[in-house]
Amino acid sequence: MILWFTLAQVGVAVLAGLVAITAGLIGRRPGDVTVGSLALIELLLIAQIVVAIIAPFAGNPPTGSLLEFWTYLVSAALVPIAGAAWALLERSRWSTVVMGVAALAVAVMVWRMHQIWTVQIA
Template sequence: MISWLMLAQAIALGAIGAVVAIAGIMRRPFGDWVLGAAALTFLTLVVQVVASIIAPIAGAGPTGDLLEYWTYLITAVVIPPAAVLWALIDKKGEWSTLVVGIGILACAVMVYRMHQIWFVQVA
């Protein structure tokens, strides 16, 4: 895991998630911009997967539990598509935008926790 990448990703996802969640609380309808925010979240997580595969090969492995790290990462990758699926099923509902916003915020928290597992914990 690249430290600056995690920091940029956590800040960006936190800001994007907050904007989408606030729009959901204000009952803004689900639209292309929410779908784009979820797609951007998914794209950053795919970049994190690639970086997490390359880092141990390059000699920068984790100090924490690798299984716990990958469990967090795979779960985070699944959250945006699941939130969008929920929102598309309930597109005319009041809370579809909020569901996607909370999913993006959850990904931001999970990315920060993955950073803790990778760098802070001592096995």
């Protein structure tokens, strides 16, 4: 994984999570900003999938478990989709909070993927 890209993904996910949780707690329903931020997180995760496929061929092989890494990556890619689907089905202030929690969960998962890729010794 690429450190600056990981930090960008974590930063976007944390910012999106905090905005969505704050919006939900003050009573806002899902809107363009909150759903759009989850869409941005999803696009970054799709880019991460491409990076994870190309990186070993470019001389950046993982040091940890590939199975664990890909399980995190696929799961993380499904979390924003599930959060947005929930928000579009329920349309309440709590679904906005759920989207925020989903974004924060993705931030943690992306950081763990970076640890698996770079820190562990296989």
